[in-house]
Amino acid sequence: MSLGIDLAVAFRGAVMARLAATVEPGAVLSVIGPSGAGKSTLLLAIAGLLERPFTVSGTVRLDGEDLSTLPPERRRMGLMFQDALLYPHMSVLQNVLFAVPRRDNGHRLGRNERRARAEANLARVGMADAAARDPDTLSGGQKSRVALARTLASAPRALLLDEPFSALDPALRAQVRGIVFDLARQDGLPVVMVSHDPADAEAAGGEIVEIRPCQQGGWS
């Protein structure tokens, strides 16, 4: 799937951020820029999650199909944030299983099939042995890997990453980042990554776009 983005986001009618880029399957578009420039807002716009007082114009295309009128759940974008946002009352496996869709290409997935998908994705991130653990007992890097397994298990068509590695120390950051990029490549998923760390963009090896505020003095 290639992801074509040509978007402008307005805040109370005034355009605050724009992004135009094409991301090929497995490639990473790095989005950088000053704090408050609108990077996170643009990611939410791609996912279809921006609400009033923001308005979004333009298109988001996956292999040419325009998603811009679809609700978020039908766009099927895999989002990852700095916080792994795991449910504390569920085991690691249950967290991943929760994300596995109930249907695939019109065919209903049974309980065992869904569980197998969750386990396979935990194995891909090297966390199969932690299936029964409580998320609160995991390290930061392990939580990030489970969050990645959960995102991949949701059968996304692209990945949108908002500072997903910034809570990790540099060595761990490089490790988790490597896993994310490798698996995105394996699955042919285009990736849009917002990051403050030049090392992230360098490791991504793809196009780098700098977002600049369209107005001076903030938006509120």
Ligand SMILES: Nc1ncnc2c1ncn2[C@@H]1O[C@H](COP(=O)(O)OP(=O)(O)OP(=O)(O)O)[C@@H](O)[C@H]1O
């Ligand atoms: N719900 C909201 N209502 C009003 N203003 C908002 C809202 N959400 C974000 N903003 C404003 O929109 C602008 C862009 O915010 P955004 O979080 O997209 O920036 P960013 O580039 O991701 O910044 P950072 O690098 O600090 O995370 C900021 O000025 C912010 O204050």
